[in-house]
Amino acid sequence: MLRISKIIAIVLFLNTGLISLLAQNLHYQTVTVNGQKYYEYSVQPGEGLYAVSRTFSVSVAEIIRNNPSASSGLQRGQKLLIPVTKDNSGLLSAGTNEISSGPSRPVDQNSTFSHTVVSGETMYSISKMYNTTVDEIYRLNPGSSQTISEGQILTIPQRRVISEVKEDNYRYHTILPKETLYSVSRTYSLKPEDVMRANPGLSVETFQIGKTIRIPFFESYEVITPYENQTTNIVHKVQKGETLYSISILYGVDIEDIERYNSSLQRGLKTNMEIIVPVKKSALDENSRSAINEANRLLSQSVRSQRVDMIRVGLLLPFLDETGRAHLRLQEYYEGFLLAVEKMKNIGANIELYVFEIGKDNDTKKLQSLLGTMEMQSLNLIVGGVNDAQIKVLSDFSKAFNIKYVVPFSQSNGEVLNNGNIFQVNPMLSSSYNKASSAFLQTFRNSNIIFVNGGLNDKIEFVSMLQNNLRSNKIKYETIALTSTLSSSILSLLSSDRENVIVPVSGDAGTIRQIMDELKKVRDSDSAFMTRLYGYPEWQTYSNLKDDYHLFGTYIFTPFFIDDSDPGTKAFIDDFRRWYDRKLMDTYPNYAMWGYDTALFFLTAMHRYGSSFEQNMRQVRLAPLQFTFNFERPNNWGGFINTGQYLVLYDTNGRIIKTDKSR
Numbered sequence: 001m002l003r004i005s006k007i008i009a010i011v012l013f014l015n016t017g018l019i020s021l022l023a024q025n026l027h028y029q030t031v032t033v034n035g036q037k038y039y040e041y042s043v044q045p046g047e048g049l050y051a052v053s054r055t056f057s058v059s060v061a062e063i064i065r066n067n068p069s070a071s072s073g074l075q076r077g078q079k080l081l082i083p084v085t086k087d088n089s090g091l092l093s094a095g096t097n098e099i100s101s102g103p104s105r106p107v108d109q110n111s112t113f114s115h116t117v118v119s120g121e122t123m124y125s126i127s128k129m130y131n132t133t134v135d136e137i138y139r140l141n142p143g144s145s146q147t148i149s150e151g152q153i154l155t156i157p158q159r160r161v162i163s164e165v166k167e168d169n170y171r172y173h174t175i176l177p178k179e180t181l182y183s184v185s186r187t188y189s190l191k192p193e194d195v196m197r198a199n200p201g202l203s204v205e206t207f208q209i210g211k212t213i214r215i216p217f218f219e220s221y222e223v224i225t226p227y228e229n230q231t232t233n234i235v236h237k238v239q240k241g242e243t244l245y246s247i248s249i250l251y252g253v254d255i256e257d258i259e260r261y262n263s264s265l266q267r268g269l270k271t272n273m274e275i276i277v278p279v280k281k282s283a284l285d286e287n288s289r290s291a292i293n294e295a296n297r298l299l300s301q302s303v304r305s306q307r308v309d310m311i312r313v314g315l316l317l318p319f320l321d322e323t324g325r326a327h328l329r330l331q332e333y334y335e336g337f338l339l340a341v342e343k344m345k346n347i348g349a350n351i352e353l354y355v356f357e358i359g360k361d362n363d364t365k366k367l368q369s370l371l372g373t374m375e376m377q378s379l380n381l382i383v384g385g386v387n388d389a390q391i392k393v394l395s396d397f398s399k400a401f402n403i404k405y406v407v408p409f410s411q412s413n414g415e416v417l418n419n420g421n422i423f424q425v426n427p428m429l430s431s432s433y434n435k436a437s438s439a440f441l442q443t444f445r446n447s448n449i450i451f452v453n454g455g456l457n458d459k460i461e462f463v464s465m466l467q468n469n470l471r472s473n474k475i476k477y478e479t480i481a482l483t484s485t486l487s488s489s490i491l492s493l494l495s496s497d498r499e500n501v502i503v504p505v506s507g508d509a510g511t512i513r514q515i516m517d518e519l520k521k522v523r524d525s526d527s528a529f530m531t532r533l534y535g536y537p538e539w540q541t542y543s544n545l546k547d548d549y550h551l552f553g554t555y556i557f558t559p560f561f562i563d564d565s566d567p568g569t570k571a572f573i574d575d576f577r578r579w580y581d582r583k584l585m586d587t588y589p590n591y592a593m594w595g596y597d598t599a600l601f602f603l604t605a606m607h608r609y610g611s612s613f614e615q616n617m618r619q620v621r622l623a624p625l626q627f628t629f630n631f632e633r634p635n636n637w638g639g640f641i642n643t644g645q646y647l648v649l650y651d652t653n654g655r656i657i658k659t660d661k662s663r
Contacts, residue, residue: 454482455511
């Protein structure tokens, strides 16, 4: 009797959750507003924005954007318009002919998982992010070796530990439709807090379908089944009048699953027969609702930052490395760094600066010895490392002692992709190209765009990205070859009623001089044409061409730029000469200003916001001399890469206008 009552209790519980279970399989009516198709949805009792976002595989921000009244909370029965996307098109009502399957994502992630390409990524950066090789990604994605594009879904091999060196245990997980932080945690027998700690960039905005997270404490070779697919066997005693169909509906399982577990059903279903029903564990999880809400709270809460009364900073560089006069550049970087420290002290910051020489090349013995001291282990901020070997040692140290680490020079080191404590100052080339392409579309969308092939053609990577973006946005452009008759052959391509933007595919000075000479001939023959040049960071170093830049109203994109007429620049140059009794070195970029900008930004961030300043970095608004800072995470578990970008105009009135296009 006791056993029967337990079964009845389970049945009652399942009936209670049945409405929720069936609701997930409903299809919804649609409506089209201003050309966009939406689901019409009525809010259910107790539902919040996050729950609705999971049901329809869209972000909370997307729901609020289409339903402004939802920003103040949801009410039972409230009508919402939910945009139909490639991820939720399977919810369209039966009979519609507009269902699109969209890209599939593997549910079984034991051997592979999915990665959705974001703008600016390359095959190389993706391979570094996931500890695999470009060749392995090519093998799993035939046809992708030529090019990848934003939104493309790649199959990535699951991480395997093959090294004898001790490594952290983790694997990767691509978030599937309907998954929550709670269900993902249950899949791997972890607590939501464990997943959050392994993914410092995880939030309501980033826990989205198709995004990847890192799963900690998990041997890569273990086989897992998603929590939503995990089952437990329930013994059901068949009641009079019941059928396999009614039992399958009662428990929310397929008839085929019941038949697979009960060979005796081949002789038919009979009253009082006891059969095994493989019920999903999620349907029996009595605490799931409160646990899901608690996990959602973790996603939305901020990490509490601790105030730092004394900021301890370590500057660790190979100051004695004379290769290519590197020691002189690093000395000047240090001197600029000191000027920023002095400025911060003058406004009340307490700073202790520890400066160490760490050896050169790949010999890291001296560096490792330094890091073994108590002084180093009590630092709040590390700045330094030049080559990959040094950066790797410092990265491991920063993870072990949870210290923020600034990589000042390297553009290509992969440590930032796998260490949440790292801040990479020098933008990745692909990121810089991506920002420049976006700014170009914003600025010259309505212009007549002409690409000039010739010279070294060394900017073909950027030009290919830009042309792809132009085509995607249905913006026309023309292409012409650089010849000695360019001035006459380009005339048929120029527009008299729009500005003409000329984009060389080469960045070298000789090519630019040749193009400008040809464009001068066009101006002399017909001044009705308004022509502009658009170019590259190194153009700022071609001093003998700058007067002609102004002649054409030339634009260049660059992550760093010094405006010699700026009062802040003049004051810094005067301070440097007064402190060190010499002029700045003529380098590109300038190392003293590089050190000054870096130190001022991070010391200001830590002084204002404490040890977890990364949450408030966007609030650090300074007037840097050379670099602009806009740090973004490349993934949920990695650090931050500077994506700062200027668009510099040499206008026809002789002025230089520097505009920050980072955001």
